[in-house]
Amino acid sequence: MYLFYDLETSGLEPCWDVPLQAAFLQTDANLTVRRELTLRCRLPAHIVPSIDALMVTGVTPEMLENQRDSHSEMMAQIARIIANCKPAMLIGYNTIRFDDEVLRQSFYQSLLPPYCGAMTGHGRADVLTMLRAVMMLEPDAVVIPRDALAKPVLKLGEVCRLNGIALSEADAHDAAADVRATRDLFSLLLERAPTTMATMLGHARKSGPLALMDAGEPIILGGTSRLTPVLPMIGSPTNPSARICIDLSQDPAAFIDLPAPELLAGIRSNRSPVRQVKTNAQPILVGWDQGAHALVEREPDQVYRNRARMLWAHPTFTRQLALALQDQYADREPSPWVDGQLYQGGFISDADSAASRRWHEIAWEHRAAFAAQHIADPRLRTLAIRQVFLHAPETLSPEARTRGRAWLRERLTAEDEVPWMTIPRALARCEELAATSDPETRGGLEKIRDWLMDRREALGIPPATIVATACTAAS
Template sequence: MSFVIYDLETSGLEPQWNVPLQAALIHTDQNLVPLGELSLRCRLPAHIVPAPAALLTTGIRPEQLEQSPLSSTEMLGIIAKALASWAPATVIGYNTIRFDEEVLRHAFFTHLLPPYATQVNGHRRADLLTMVRAVAMLEPAAITVPLGATEKPSFKLGDVCRSNGIALSEAEAHDALADTKATLALFRHLREVAPTTVATMLGLTDKGVANRMLASGEVMLLGGLSRLTPMVGVTPNPTVATSWATVDLTVDPAGYLDLAVEAIVGLFLQRGVRPIRTVKTNAQPILVAYEQGCHALQPDQRNLALYNERAAQIREHTGFRTNLAAALANRFTEREPSPYPEATLYGGGFLSNEDARACARWHASLWAERTAISAGFSDERLKAFANRLTLLEAPQSLSPTGWQKGQAWLRDRLTTQADVPWLTLPKALAEVATLRQTLPASDAARHGHLDAIERWLNKQTQFFQLAA
């Protein structure tokens, strides 16, 4: 199987309300020899306010937000086509499953592209940060993890690369192509110095492997951020087959086996040691057999006999397993659904096959033909996204009334003083003021960058004030 290594630089940190501004993808063969490369930038969509902190981190200047040749829709379309043409592959990046993947999914969703493009057509997904953590736990002599400013291990891509002989300067970091090349180099390095752990982690990109391990009822080791914990799988979520409940076997089960469903739900939020943990089997968990990782446990935690005894207690307690399954299913039932379509990727249901095919036709058609296609969507979310994309990229296709409604929506979206979940122009200007107070006075370059961001935000605000 081939690999697709990628990185995104985004307009902000919250996936529902932001988009990639820069993307880089490198397609390699199974030996990590490059076969193809993409490096892309796009313009900022008009309805999104970039987070000033994100622009400071990535070094993107405000003028770059408007000068790129590609629109957001065009860039995302190129990425989607590349992922389809390079399938099947293991899609991998650094901290991608927790962040880049989420941004890409939501951006694909709001741009009428397949949201789960990294998990179809035979693709599997992996995260090199997770693999680095696994190597640090299981084969600590194979990799150097440096200490950060707080004297705690730093797993930042640049820090790990430089500590292991891979060039990635601070000036280069947060450029999508530089980060992607560094990720590829670090992946090569890990395969050389820790082949057993890397092979284990690549195997866990197949959710079936993790599902079978958890279903076995055997004592396993589950990796967190920095340590391994003896555990046993108990039950999958009745409504989400790739979410499993496991229990920490260092905790005496007598304290929770007889709890009611409501009390078990509370254990998921318990501070300190949580006896129950959920594992996403489609997110490459660090999950190994006890024998493979017991050497990494503290000496007083190497008690397989005790763990087998506790695992047997849990397996034999039918009532606990039943109540735990119910707790998983009911865990988020009280959450109010979001009134905003871009925040409903997970809560609003999967797209139908018919709508997915209509989205593909929408992208393959001329703007003049897209209105009729979008009118046929059965999913109201898709209609809202199609209307938005038409306003942002082909306003000439709208009727005068439609254009006026769109401009009123855009003005309210960007300038509202209401408590909304996305970043508005007033919120961004307040963030600039906060950042200015935290930046050292001697950092002239970043202060200058912040000044440019503030001027751009003020210019956008004045434009909409005049328009109103």
């Protein structure tokens, strides 16, 4: 069974933006549609959407506010849809890099299981990734649109239209239209490139790429537009779902004797010899016989085999490689905001997962006290109080409501450099776009600007301050 899905979001930052529309298309193994569903939700009170995203999708302030379901309610529905379909193959277009991460972050911030799409027997496949694989391995199978510089353009709408699949530009940012087109493009790829697609579908679960890499022999790894000969060597010291491969197009003599600190510097350079392969992200990975013909600037096979033997035979290279990668992210600053801490505090414990399920079952007036007593993870406790403030502030103590209002005001109007969209930055972007837009577009921007002004005035900030702050942000 396949479950195709697509999201339309408030912006492009998974930690700080949210889904506003979600479309699902459930099919059988023959791609016959069994169920179709589209969900929409209201914009959460603490989110300011990207102005560019609103203009692209055509979403209006009225559409953001006049939906039946809250964001939390929609996320709970999505979690149930995914759980009730297991085991299935979850498929979308650019979902592994974007939509999956948006869902994961929104599940986490809604006290729902963050990994419900990856740890419950589902496979995860991405039609964009599979299209890239076909483009590199079987380039005559599909027609790829190109820009004025002859570079591939892999926007869903353009690829579909060039290959006879209906998806108008007007519909290209509607989740329901996108998910149908994704199903049709997937079907086309299965028909025209069955060998590559069979391999890629085998990599929709970890077992596929692991089986290919376990032999420790040279194989072919695909990126966004180019294939690389690699040698799988060690597991990643920082990611249990990743394997470390060495680029065999580079002569190992340049790095094989380096100590860990110098090797790390090379890994961080533009010519890193290291490729990390995430086994849970449907990597483009094929055996030598299947992919070597498509290598650019291919050397004799014996050259790659000799380099592989040199790497395995070296007495200290794998040890130095592991030490170097162990410190790869040592200088990364942790996020001070709970929204960005999903990957900082470890996996959610079984006890906290059970407590979170119970938290969703009880009435709002009991949730703040329940979280304080039964949820141990400080991230989840903070997010639980946030959700109560956003949905039922009257159930909180006066002190908690005061803290919540101060947080919301700071979240929406922060003038410091922050990773989320704020009202002043959004107003400044409206002014920038209006300066170069046609009259119809300016009319839409004016409505968005008025809505943003109303949101800020509701926080008790006078209009003169709003205009001054927006001008400062634009300068």
